[in-house]
Amino acid sequence: xxxxxxxxxxxxxxxxxxxxxxxxxxxxxxxxxxxxxxxxxxxxxxxxxxxxxxxxxxxxxxxxxxxxxxxxxxxxxxxxxxxxxxxxxxxxxxxxxxxxxxxxxxxxxxxxxxxxxxxxxxxxxxxxxxxxxxxxxxxxxxxxxxxxxxxxxxxxxxxxxxxx
Ligand code: OFO
Numbered sequence: 566x567x568x569x570x571x572x573x574x575x576x577x578x579x580x581x582x583x584x585x586x587x588x589x590x591x592x593x594x595x596x597x598x599x600x601x602x603x604x605x606x607x608x609x610x611x612x613x614x615x616x617x618x619x620x621x622x623x624x625x626x627x628x629x630x631x632x633x634x635x636x637x638x639x640x641x642x643x644x645x646x647x648x649x650x651x652x653x654x655x656x657x658x659x660x661x662x663x664x665x666x667x668x669x670x671x672x673x674x675x676x677x678x679x680x681x682x683x684x685x686x687x688x689x690x691x692x693x694x695x696x697x698x699x700x701x702x703x704x705x706x707x708x709x710x711x712x713x714x715x716x717x718x719x720x721x722x723x724x725x726x727x728x729x
Contacts, residue, residue, distance in 0.1 A: 567629040571678055574669055579622045580636045581665055586615035588658060591641035592651050601716075603724030604648060608655075610726055618688070625684050648716065649706045656699045663692040 567575070593608035623633055645651045666688045673681035702723075709715035 567626065567631040567681070568676055568678065571672065571676060571681055572626065572631045573634075574672055575622055575626050575631065575681070576634045576636070578665060578669055579619050579626070579633070580638065581662060582615050582619035582622065584638050584641075585658065585662065586612045586619070587638050588612075588641040589615060589655070591643060592645055592655065595643070595645045596648065596651065599648070601648060601720045603720035603722065604651070607723040607726045608651075611655075618691070621687075622684075625681075629680065647711045649703070649711050652699060652703045652706055656696065656703050659692065659695045659699055663696060666692050 589608045589612035593605045593612060596602075596605040596608060626633055645654060666685065670682065670685045670689055673679075673685055705719055706716075709719060
């Protein structure tokens with residue numbers, strides 16, 4: 566049986582993962598509105614991936630006999646600026662999520678909740694990957710700027726992202 570404090574912390578993380586999905590969907594629509602179909606596609610898939618992160622935690626919580634407490638998902642902004650700003654905000658968001666996952670992992674370790682610790686290990690690794698891939702996009706965007714032909718080339722590369 567999961568502890569009440571770990572149950573609360575996992576419910577909070579589930580809400581954050583769903584809020585991430587909502588944020589990336591809003592960003593995707595924003596890119597679509599600027600005719601950046603490739604960036605929009607990448608962010609739409611990212612939104613779907615965030616939903617799977619939430620579902621994995623929900624399954625784990627329920628398997629442990631915990632109670633799922635879904636919370637309100639805050640409405641994301643509708644305006645994100647240029648493409649560079651979109652991905653800078655994505656990177657900043659992922660860094661914030663990494664901090665939350667690390668705190669959750671630490672809680673599991675302090676509580677000697679080994680099952681949670683093992684499950685959360687996957688999320689720790691996933692955050693390394695998320696920050697690396699978004700960081701690379703930000704670097705590319707800074708290198709090419711958000712004007713001119715190169716951004717359209719990058720947009721078409723982003724459109725090639727397949728489902729994880
Ligand atoms: Fe769930 O990794 Fe991004 O937020």
